Amino acid sequence: MNMQSKKTFASIDYEKCHPDQCNPDKGLCLAAPACDHKVIKTLDGPFESPVVFQDMCMGCWDCIEACPLDAIFVKHVGS
Ligand code: SF4
Numbered sequence: 001m002n003m004q005s006k007k008t009f010a011s012i013d014y015e016k017c018h019p020d021q022c023n024p025d026k027g028l029c030l031a032a033p034a035c036d037h038k039v040i041k042t043l044d045g046p047f048e049s050p051v052v053f054q055d056m057c058m059g060c061w062d063c064i065e066a067c068p069l070d071a072i073f074v075k076h077v078g079s
């Protein structure tokens with residue numbers, strides 16, 4: 001088990017996240033399909049911001065590279 005994954009995880013900056021701007025045609029988050037672990041989901045449908053199921057985030061950061069608006073950042077927990 002990789003304990004590192006419990007200390008850092010991806011988080012959405014909802015001030016920067018605008019599905020209508022990153023994907024104006026369909027309004028679907030571009031970072032969600034980039035997550036091979038399927039822990040970013042758009043629960044509320046098109047043109048709504050996604051959520052990260054942080055407990056399951058593996059810290060690979062593929063989502064960060066996939067988001068054109070830099071709306072995903074690395075969050076550190078603990079000391
Ligand atoms: S996280 Fe990034 S790619 Fe996903 S909806 Fe928000 S701005 Fe778009």
Ligand code: SF4
Pocket residue numbers: 009010034035036037038039040052056057058059060061062063064
């Ligand atoms: S860091 Fe990796 S596992 Fe975590 S949400 Fe992003 S793409 Fe998914």
